[in-house]
Amino acid sequence: MGRYVSGRFALRISDRDGMAYPYNEMVQEWTGAWVHISEYEPKSPLLNPTNHPTDAQSLEHAKPQVVDSTVEVGLIGIAANNFGALNETATLSDGSVVTVKSMMPLGIQRPSKITKMQSFTGNVTVSTS
Secondary structure, eight states: OOOOOOOSSOEEEOTTTOOEEEGGGEEEOTTSOEEETTTOOOOOGGGSOOOOOOOOOSOTTOOOOOOEEEEEEOOOOOOOBOBOOEEEEEEOTTSOEEEEEEOOBHHHHSOOBOOOOOOOOEEEEEEOO
């Protein structure tokens, strides 16, 4: 088999920019292109992602719980009604008196009226199997 010459005086055209560079300063990229060592770009690690297995989501031999339970359904609670419309009088700059409705909290001027409601609809039996 024949031998190759050293290429001391040879030039090679870069595949990236089309300029002539010394043959000994050319390198081949992972894409197969021959470029000058100043233009060389290594392969991005994002192009070869590593395998990251997913997390386990369930048991291999799972058995559901077989216990009946009774759940109370239907308790409804309504909080205290702390706001209401109060009639207040205001005197304007011309001396006339005007009655306006205020949305002040009732607890400031008079004790608040508490509203409660309870409702029971019955019992529900839940069975898992």
